[in-house]
Amino acid sequence: MAIERTISIIKPDAVAKDVIGQIYSRFENNGLRVIAAKMKHLSTKEAQDFYAVHKERPFFAALVEFMTSGPVMIQVLEGDNAVAKNRELMGATNPKEAAAGTIRADFAESIDANAVHGSDSAENAAIEIAYFFSQSEICSR
Numbered sequence: 001m002a003i004e005r006t007i008s009i010i011k012p013d014a015v016a017k018d019v020i021g022q023i024y025s026r027f028e029n030n031g032l033r034v035i036a037a038k039m040k041h042l043s044t045k046e047a048q049d050f051y052a053v054h055k056e057r058p059f060f061a062a063l064v065e066f067m068t069s070g071p072v073m074i075q076v077l078e079g080d081n082a083v084a085k086n087r088e089l090m091g092a093t094n095p096k097e098a099a100a101g102t103i104r105a106d107f108a109e110s111i112d113a114n115a116v117h118g119s120d121s122a123e124n125a126a127i128e129i130a131y132f133f134s135q136s137e138i139c140s141r
């Protein structure tokens with residue numbers, strides 16, 4: 001397996017629930033090491049740009065409003081197969097369909113307020129990492 005990096009975002013609903021530590025434990029217990037992190041209250045433009053791929057979707061405006069409703073915790077995770085491993089730990093987009101024991105099954109309320117974001121490919125991970133972090137903010141270990 002290849003060592004990869006991916007972006008994880010703990011969304012405003014999960015930050016408000018004070019489960020950042022519980023989510024970090026899941027990363028660390030599953031071989032995903034936090035190598036960069038920042039808490040940030042996204043501006044409307046940042047949320048729109050980050051989710052630009054969804055701009056034609058009917059849920060886009062609501063998604064941007066939700067992502068700017070409170071602070072998010074953004075981290076770069078590094079480990080074997082990090083992109084797929086993080087997606088596995090997150091569970092399905094709709095928490096009602098997420099496997100038992102996944103982050104979304106345990107902490108998310110609905111398909112729009114679904115606790116976490118994770119890059120869906122190594123290519124998108126590189127773009128998303130560069131969107132939020134400079135090289136000097138990433139502490140590879």
Ligand code: UDP
Pocket residue numbers: 059063092093111112113114116117118120
């Ligand atoms: N989303 C939504 N309604 C939908 C589908 C998606 O509000 O019907 C939101 C949800 O927050 C999701 C995000 O848009 O996490 C991005 O959607 P995607 O299909 O990329 O899901 P993900 O990769 O986050 O599982």
